[in-house]
Amino acid sequence: MASKITFIGAGNMASAIIGGLIDSGAAPSTITATAPHEKELATLAKRLGIHTTTDNNAAVADADVVVLAVKPQIMRSVCENLRDSVQRQQPLVISIAAGLDAGTIDRWLGDHNAMVRCMPNTPSLVGYGASGLYANAKVSDAQRDVATQLMEAVGIVEWVEEEVLLDAVTAVSGSAPAYFFLMFEAMEEAAVKLGLPAATARRLAIQTALGAATMAQQSDKDPATLKKNVMSPGGTTERAIAHMEMAQLRTTIADAMQACADRAQAMAKELNGD
Ligand SMILES: NC(=O)C1=CN([C@@H]2O[C@H](COP(=O)(O)OP(=O)(O)OC[C@H]3O[C@@H](n4cnc5c(N)ncnc54)[C@H](O)[C@@H]3O)[C@@H](O)[C@H]2O)C=CC1
Numbered sequence: 001m002a003s004k005i006t007f008i009g010a011g012n013m014a015s016a017i018i019g020g021l022i023d024s025g026a027a028p029s030t031i032t033a034t035a036p037h038e039k040e041l042a043t044l045a046k047r048l049g050i051h052t053t054t055d056n057n058a059a060v061a062d063a064d065v066v067v068l069a070v071k072p073q074i075m076r077s078v079c080e081n082l083r084d085s086v087q088r089q090q091p092l093v094i095s096i097a098a099g100l101d102a103g104t105i106d107r108w109l110g111d112h113n114a115m116v117r118c119m120p121n122t123p124s125l126v127g128y129g130a131s132g133l134y135a136n137a138k139v140s141d142a143q144r145d146v147a148t149q150l151m152e153a154v155g156i157v158e159w160v161e162e163e164v165l166l167d168a169v170t171a172v173s174g175s176a177p178a179y180f181f182l183m184f185e186a187m188e189e190a191a192v193k194l195g196l197p198a199a200t201a202r203r204l205a206i207q208t209a210l211g212a213a214t215m216a217q218q219s220d221k222d223p224a225t226l227k228k229n230v231m232s233p234g235g236t237t238e239r240a241i242a243h244m245e246m247a248q249l250r251t252t253i254a255d256a257m258q259a260c261a262d263r264a265q266a267m268a269k270e271l272n273g274d
């Protein structure tokens, strides 16, 4: 994609997207990232060959797309400081912050901006990202396409037409890599108790997740059927799954995802006010 893209913030999520973009063929010279300290930027510039600067306003001055990738708690001060540059340049603004309404960010940036809210996830770094996107009324079809192309460079994209649904996206994909990492931790610990070396257990668990995900993605069978196909009657898997069901694993997952979405709502209330 030829657009000039500026990332305000160069942390975990921004560097995951930038790394994925470059791997997918984006020219490093079209990408700029900012952060308050040279040290963080120098590492990124060296690793990825992109432009970097500690001056947010300079980075926005010739950008077609500005990705806001700072923590939600500092978004207001960052946006208010960028207001004049954004109003002058009129880029497509994409916020990846959890729990901050497009309308609030638009207001902090001086109103009338073309705003996309995006909920990405860190597997964007390896091209397996999953992003939910929402556009405000100022976003043109061409800008929607730009946002789609940007995030499809690092994974899959799903648009939602109601902004509140981004909280559900946060629960099912934004935060969800951590759920699977927890599963890997737990499986490794349990396998070590069963006698396997930790490294062997980790390798087997991760490969199994990769295999299961790939099968689920490629198969025309639903996950329940794929699960049933592993469960020989009276066999080992049946016993393991029965234990998980008895321990209310589904309820735990539903409650955790509800807590995640609730937290996004609460952050919105805490941070969106005047
Ligand atoms: N980490 C994740 O898995 C996900 C994070 N997000 C969202 O992405 C955003 C960033 O999160 P992370 O990358 O995890 O945080 P992080 O703490 O790794 O990165 C924040 C970046 O902002 C920079 N920064 C701080 N003050 C700044 C300023 N005044 N101007 C420019 N840059 C400044 C920091 O130096 C750092 O590079 C958050 O809003 C979060 O809600 C969304 C989806 C997933």
Ligand SMILES: O=C(O)[C@@H]1CCC=N1
Residues within 6 Å of the ligand: 098, 170, 174, 175
């Ligand atoms: O935990 C968080 O708040 C961010 C948003 C989604 C993933 N990480």
